[in-house]
Each structure stands twice: as C-alpha cells, then as structure tokens.
Amino acid sequence: MTDATNRPRIGFIGIGIMGEAMVRRLLDLGFPVKVWNLEPERLQTVLPYGAISAESPAEVAAASDIVMLCVLHMQAVERCILGEDGVAAAGPGPSLVIDFSTADPEGTRQVAAALKEATGAGWIDAPVSGGPQLARTGQMTVMAGGSEEDFVKAKSIIEKMAGNLTLMGPVGAGQTTKILNQAIVGTGYVVMAEALMLAEAAGIDAARLPQCLAGGHADSSLLQRLYPQMQQRAFEPPSSYARQLLKDLKAVSAFAHGLGLDLKVIEQGVQRYKDYVALGHEMSDSAAIVKLYEHEAAARGKA
Incomplete structure (x- = not known):
C-alpha cells in the first residue's frame, strides 16, 4: 500500500541526532513519515515539520510500508523489532526493514531471520557515515547488507538519502x-x-x-x-x-x-x-x- 502520492509510507524508529536529520530529509522529499522514539521529547525535533507520532514500534510498523531504524545499539534493535510492542508484533506490517543503526553483524542476522519468520519482511542493514549534516542533505555514505531482491526494493529510497550506497553482501555485511x-x-x-x-x-x-x-x-x-x-x-x-x-x-x-x-x-x-x-x-x-x-x-x- 502507498499513499495518495504513490510514495511508500515510511516508519522511522529512533530520533537521535542522525535519525532527526534523516527524517527531515524524508519529509523534504515528500514521504509520509510516522515516528517513534524511546524518549518521546525527541519527537519535537521532527513533528513540527510534518512527521506523525506513534505510541510504539508496532504502531509505526502497522502504518508503514517500509520501517527504518536508527537506534543506539544491538539491544535497542532487538527491543524495537522483537519486543512485545515491536515491529514483529504488528503482524504482516511492512514488507521491508532498513536498519541504519550501528549494530552487531551476528545479532543483525538473528533479528532479521526472526522477523522474516514472524512476518515475512525483508531486511537491509544499512549503517551510515558522514554525520547529520550530510544526512540532512542526502549525501551520507551507506554500507548495505541484504539480499539482492531486498536491496532493489530499498535502493530507490536510500539513494535519495545517500551520496554513496554500496551493497557489500548478505545481511550482516553492512554492519x-x-x-x-x-x-x-x-x-x-x-x-x-x-x-x-x-x-x-x-x-x-x-x-x-x-x-x-x-x-x-x-x-x-x-x-x-x-x-x-x-x-x-x-x-x-x-x-x-x-x-x-x-x-x-x-x-x-x-x-x-x-x-x-x-x-x-x-x-x-x-x-x-x-x-x-x-x-x-x-x-x-x-x-x-x-x-x-x-x-x-x-x-x-x-x-
């Protein structure tokens, strides 16, 4: 499903320094974006620009075609995806998760496999480099891991956020x-x-x-x-x-x-x-x- 502008609905989890810059970039590009952050006060950095808040990662996932994450560490990825109110709890939900977090390669493979089994969603681990200024202008570097099929799905959106995008191998290779x-x-x-x-x-x-x-x-x-x-x-x-x-x-x-x-x-x-x-x-x-x-x-x- 897509919205009236034929753009996929984006869910974004993790509104830290980088997450804020990426959400602002997506909003500038005209994507509808639903957001969640563990500390809800951080949402005020993106809500005035058109982002819509959600009460949980599951609520983000239920309203999104693609879910993106940019959270602190592997434990946060696990919590947001596999927790009681995580992305996997949303049922069919999104067709693809793009994880911009810096996390553990093996942990990433395990979480991606668990999500795939639970919902059928694909996974691209896509950690970034370049800082918030380049994220804001769509020029950050993205090192990706995932299947060729999922990468094709993700590429058209990530390319609007990155000046340099490279698929380095299967899930975990980006990390x-x-x-x-x-x-x-x-x-x-x-x-x-x-x-x-x-x-x-x-x-x-x-x-x-x-x-x-x-x-x-x-x-x-x-x-x-x-x-x-x-x-x-x-x-x-x-x-x-x-x-x-x-x-x-x-x-x-x-x-x-x-x-x-x-x-x-x-x-x-x-x-x-x-x-x-x-x-x-x-x-x-x-x-x-x-x-x-x-x-x-x-x-x-x-x-």
Missing part, C-alpha cells in the same frame, strides 16, 4: 563494513587530536595545516572536516557523542579478537576514548577528544 569504518574513524579522531596538539606545541599556524597538506598523502576528510573543528574547539552542539564512538571502538576490538587478531592501534584508540569518557564526557562531541590531551598537559604542568 561488518561499519566496523571497518569505525576502526578508521575512531583511530583517526585520536590521530587528528594528537596532530593538533603537536602543531600547536610546535608553534606553527595550526589552522593552515589542512590547506597545506591538501592533495598529499596525509589529506583526508578527517583532516579537512574534523581537524578544523578540533582546532577551533567548535563542539557545540555535538554532531556525535563520545560514548557512541567508544561503544563502536569496543565493538571493533571485540570483532578483531573474535577473528584472532590483536590490533594495537585500535586498542590504543579504545583506551583513549575510555580515558576521555571517564572524565565525564559521555555526551560530549566525539571530536572533543582533544580536551583529553589538554587535560593531561595541564596535569603534567601542575606536577
């Missing part, structure tokens, strides 16, 4: 790819913070570093987008949370250990974010990890 993404991102944040501290301590014009290194081997989106944010200490409002990146880095570490690997740079990245979060910065911007280095430098100065 595996996101683990690799977070290994690069998480350790990259730490490297950018250390490069900034080194540049400032050396007395060069630290603000010119991205311009100076553009086009060389050190160039990257981290250098051009993240480093200036760190250098300017522009961390409000947060575009991502330190607790979330720490969770993701722990998942990278666990995944590596499960494959029999001991990846020391990743382990150091985990420890750096553990140290930062331990200072009370769970809800600070992930890029504000540079504050950990400032804290340690100040502590050394007092010693």
Whole structure:
C-alpha cells in the first residue's frame, strides 16, 4: 500500500541526532513519515515539520510500508523489532526493514531471520557515515547488507538519502563494513587530536595545516572536516557523542579478537576514548577528544 502520492509510507524508529536529520530529509522529499522514539521529547525535533507520532514500534510498523531504524545499539534493535510492542508484533506490517543503526553483524542476522519468520519482511542493514549534516542533505555514505531482491526494493529510497550506497553482501555485511569504518574513524579522531596538539606545541599556524597538506598523502576528510573543528574547539552542539564512538571502538576490538587478531592501534584508540569518557564526557562531541590531551598537559604542568 502507498499513499495518495504513490510514495511508500515510511516508519522511522529512533530520533537521535542522525535519525532527526534523516527524517527531515524524508519529509523534504515528500514521504509520509510516522515516528517513534524511546524518549518521546525527541519527537519535537521532527513533528513540527510534518512527521506523525506513534505510541510504539508496532504502531509505526502497522502504518508503514517500509520501517527504518536508527537506534543506539544491538539491544535497542532487538527491543524495537522483537519486543512485545515491536515491529514483529504488528503482524504482516511492512514488507521491508532498513536498519541504519550501528549494530552487531551476528545479532543483525538473528533479528532479521526472526522477523522474516514472524512476518515475512525483508531486511537491509544499512549503517551510515558522514554525520547529520550530510544526512540532512542526502549525501551520507551507506554500507548495505541484504539480499539482492531486498536491496532493489530499498535502493530507490536510500539513494535519495545517500551520496554513496554500496551493497557489500548478505545481511550482516553492512554492519561488518561499519566496523571497518569505525576502526578508521575512531583511530583517526585520536590521530587528528594528537596532530593538533603537536602543531600547536610546535608553534606553527595550526589552522593552515589542512590547506597545506591538501592533495598529499596525509589529506583526508578527517583532516579537512574534523581537524578544523578540533582546532577551533567548535563542539557545540555535538554532531556525535563520545560514548557512541567508544561503544563502536569496543565493538571493533571485540570483532578483531573474535577473528584472532590483536590490533594495537585500535586498542590504543579504545583506551583513549575510555580515558576521555571517564572524565565525564559521555555526551560530549566525539571530536572533543582533544580536551583529553589538554587535560593531561595541564596535569603534567601542575606536577
């Protein structure tokens, strides 16, 4: 079933920083969107723009052709899909679930299989990268896992939300790819913070570093987008949370250990974010990890 404009009815579960940006994008594109969030006050970020609230994930599913999720972790995915008032409880409900969350590959496969058995709905795990600004403008990167058939169903909508969409394999492959993404991102944040501290301590014009290194081997989106944010200490409002990146880095570490690997740079990245979060910065911007280095430098100065 579709609405009068022949657009599929979208249900969206999880209105965090990224979920808000994606829902706003869908509304801009003219999709009808029904939404639910565990903390209902977050719905006020999308209801004024045309989203319709629901009382439960099951209510979202019952009113939707496609359900999308962007929630905190695997446990939240399980709760929203298989809980007493979850998507599976809606009966036939949607034909497809697209999960933009960062979650566990094996857990994803299990939840997708349980939903398929209960309702027949297909599954695309589609974790994202690029942050809320790119989500808002439809330019985020999406790494997908699922069957070719389900991917064809999802592609026409996801392409309106993403500048880069790639099917990496069957269900769970998107989440595996996101683990690799977070290994690069998480350790990259730490490297950018250390490069900034080194540049400032050396007395060069630290603000010119991205311009100076553009086009060389050190160039990257981290250098051009993240480093200036760190250098300017522009961390409000947060575009991502330190607790979330720490969770993701722990998942990278666990995944590596499960494959029999001991990846020391990743382990150091985990420890750096553990140290930062331990200072009370769970809800600070992930890029504000540079504050950990400032804290340690100040502590050394007092010693």
